[in-house]
Amino acid sequence: LFNLNSKDSVLLHNMAKIKLQGLGSEESVEAILSKGNLFTFENITGFNQSLYLIMDDSFDLSSRLGITVHGIIGYEILKDFVVDINYGTKRINFYNPDNYRHKVCKKCETFNIELFKLKPYVNVGIKIDSGSTEIIPVKLLIDSGGSDALWLFENSHPSILAPKKYFNDFLGEGLSGSVHGKRTFINSLVIGKFEFKKPTVSFPDESSISYARQFEERNGSLGASVLKRFNVIFDYKNKKITLKKGSYFKEPFRYNMSGIELVYNGKQLIREQNFTSSRLTDDRTNDKNTVILDYNYKYTFKPSYKIHHLRVDSPAYNAGLLEGDIVIKINGKFTYEMELDEIIEKFFQKENSKISLVVERKGKDYEYHFYLKDMLK
Template identity: 45%
Template sequence: MTKLLLHTLALFFSVSIFAQQNFNFFGSNTDKQSVNFQLINNLIVIPLEINGHQLSFILDTGVSKTILFNLTSKDSVGLNEIERVFIRGLGVGEPVEALRSKNNTFRIKNIKSSNEELYVILKDAFDISAKMGTTIHGIIGYDLLKDVVVKINYNNKRIEFYNPKTYKKSICRTCESFPLQFYRNKPYIDTYVQLNSHSRTMTPVKLLIDTGGSDAIWLFEGTKEELQTPEKFFKDIIGEGFSGTIYGNRSRIQKIKIGKFEIEEPTASFLDSSSTFNARQFKERNGSIGGAILKRFKVWIDYPNKRIVLKKNGSLKAGFYYNMSGLHIAYDGQELIKEQKPIKFTDSYNPTNQTPKNNVISFVSSYFYQFKPKYKIDKIVENSPADKAGLKVDDVIKKINGKAAHEYQLNGIIEMFHTKPGRKIIIEVERAGIKLKFEFKLEQRI
């Protein structure tokens, strides 16, 4: 699968950045709270308790409202004060139906709010959990971030929440602070991009800080005369939004400059107006900065004081890769796998005084069955290496490079497709009950 991207929801209403504080610190430590997070395809997944039920949410600066979209009967959170609404996001589809619920209790360890509003997607059309390979219940952004200062350490996968009433900015000579501008409760930063090597012109752009996007940078074509797709590009599926699949031209630019930090040759996706109609309601916006860039820094996000602080880490100069296979893989439930059950015994005759491990003899006496994850091909980019090799949508993956598919985590498969070009990929699939083998090499097209 391509990098999963969650995007700004264009709700038909918004809340002021100066709204009354809802989240409060309590207990023995009222200044700071540390939480471990999962980093999946550059996205931050945090534990969030809603009405007493522990759930998993993506922390997304690109959303102004809390969204819940993957509930089962056992995940029921007892929603309060429900009414029906419609919301729209990026993509080419229609608005989706949702429920708006008020006066819910949110909690992250010793941070709590008892009057939170959330939106429940009635039909999870793009099934984010399947595309990330783990259960994701929703996304949260402004509703939490407006009440705290957060420090995100991508290297050790730890996030610290600070009470803005007592938070004191530490001295950091290698850090740089930037003002944030808010529009509909989403944060924007002024940066510069150099689009190609032929011209050294640095074009000023205003970009959404989007922790819910896993790409490096998006640029909206036509929002400035210079922002046009470079000559070398290919048409790609760059993500999924609540309003459908998001398409764009995958390319590479020469440089993005954020204050004193210069990031060379990042991948960039250029989006036309059809995929970004709602996002372009903010006329000054030229695109987004996503997780593939943000993870190269230690990041402080301070909504109360409208600023972001960056400190580079060791990966700032690392190269940028993308899905060079053309395959979009999704979790497809579980299947019964037959495995061997060996019986071991030790040879009691040991005249050479060998160590016990040299006298263990194993016999396969029986088999047992276990449920293991199953993966399928969800989408294929046209003219990609996988497409040319003959793979098809809905092929069930059995092996990758000789290793059973169920032995991989989905994120590991995705990362494999983002490695250096030229890597050989051998995939065995099952199609209509027939097992087939395909081979291709990762191909860098930009």
Template identity: 45%
Template sequence: MKKTTLLLFFLFLSCYFYGQKGFGFYGVNEKRQEVRFKFVNNLIVFPLTINGKELSFVLDTGVNKTILFSLLASDSLGINNVERAALRGLGNGRPVEALLSRNNTFRIKNMTSNDQTLYVILEDKFDLSSKMGVTIHGIIGYNLFRHVIVKIDYNKRKLVFYNPRYFEPEDCKKCETFPLTFHRNKPYIDAKVQLDDTDKDLIDVRLLVDSGGSDALWLFENSKETIKPPTKFFNDVLGEGLSGTIYGKRSRISRFVLGGYRIQKPTVSYLDTLSSFNARKYKARHGSLGGNILKRFKVWIDYPNKRMILKKAGSFKSGFNYNMSGITVVYNGKTLVKEAEQSEIKLYGGSNSQTSSMDQLNFVTSYRYVFRPVYKIANIVPGSPADEAGLKAGDIFMSINSQPAFKYDLEHIFGLFQERDNKRIWVKVKRGIEVLKFKFRLRKEI
């Protein structure tokens, strides 16, 4: 009888665990899992294990497919049931070739799924790792969110995955719940915008909830009669999509309203028609809500119950900055750098000494060679301060503001170019065999 009971229990456990589609929790009593993440350029990067190999993925509510960028990573994954496919996303280029693989095993701590579909891009023109300065193997969205509830704590850099069977919303008087609508497995939220101080009325908009977008807001010109091109803007490279570079106009709007939350003067990007062609196929969509707004909240994303819960956790008044240099910087591998190793001699003075009881001398005794990061210019916006100074795409940074470029990480460089209007920037670059020096000032256009 005891053996029969144990057998039934394990059969029930097996059915609960393996019978689910999407991610499930080990055991019937697992209620939640916590995972730390890196926050880079308003994007969430966290560890995801695929077929036994731990990789780094971007958590992206704006995608309905799981995509691996690098075939080098897939070589050791043993991906299953492979066939050819094509993917198309934002950008004005052609679809990208990919391999479609089914029945892969994904794991996040004690959450796992054995039925995951994975797209592997054959030629990684997207190259997200070089643009972010950290290794990123892919992006995941709907396939993770569809059977769990996810809390994003941007301040603590922590993800909490809840088993929907046991999830109870926090007793939170300052929280607000928003319904989500779905189209092609992507979540949309309804909000309001005031484009200009002279506008009397707020415009209703439907926005893709896009944790994989680093901007605050995107809007599609003329997606509504009242969404007109901005009067004050500058042309900019807004990012990279699966189908190529995304271009558009960078501007500000007067106000963004989401339920009871009111955000003044956020930045906004208006995508050009070619870059947003595929996104515009969903006629009810007017743009995207991105990481530069989401990071100001604690966010509960609840696909099973078609809702999102927000609690204010950051300032609405500051931080809507943008790159004022016109330079798109990317990581460009590593180089060997000769560094001095210093030794110390401690000198002890007597009681009558006028020096301190212990002085210290530092001197170079040897050198070592270490690998340090290299950064290059991927794009220059025409008419920008960097363009006017004479910098060009392909230039390799040697120093920035008198500091060797390798002493910065990419996030620090992003911040430097967003710091303040009229800030002076000195750079030394290598162009071919030439070493050139330039200086310019950051310029606030909007």
């Protein structure tokens, strides 16, 4: 659990203060470990559950996603079910493993998973260079919360080295701070009978992944940009994962070409005009008719978004945008009318797509224009 405020009330049992270390190059964070809790959602009840309450306010997942997030569901709940994740319909179904029957499916393939510290790992293959036929076997953490396609740890295998064509980028926020590294493409990713050409890959800096490297057999992570291409079925009891081709399977791999890392910036008060009625007046003296339109105004709180990180030498950086700029409009549309992911999608469009932004900086509005550029060509 995290991101709790003074209005939230949680009854915890058997508490103890601990330190947690995650991705990032900064210090560990304070947390409370609580055991023997009751956890419920929908028709699911978990008894004798352990949970971690993170006290550090700097770990703010809600601002990154643009929606309120209070926590992450982990192994303690998932282990008791067969969990079916459908990215196309945005639904997760939980099944009793004793009653569940796996369907015969030509578009599916089932793989063994390995658990280390209650986290799932799967063996896949990668081809880094287009000129090589070598398929490098790698063991990857299945990271459904990671937005990238792949993370690879350099030198975790003799052949795992970043391609010559890459750029340095902000990769995200971990429990222990920001994560930076190299962003690039590799030739292909092979998962059983499924093969993906030119997936995007990040090679995080060594300083950010010291905790992750404690499992020496781990070579990286398999993220949501790959997982979303399937219907994913986790069967922790039998240590299996089943992948079925989904609606996003053939979608090309893209990355944020703008260089902007946008985050939710709280609420802003917006004045909105509402049309209420119209009236026609008849002035017979001057032989004129007049139409009178009636409006009223209302004030509502709407979302605000700001530039949290800006990649050096990116199109947005070179156009003159700055970290801390509040984005008011994108391509002529007010951002308070949009969800965060709707705005970010525009940064993942094809190369040479035009982006027009109006931003607020120190109380003044500025307008900028730039074109998306592929840094990996």
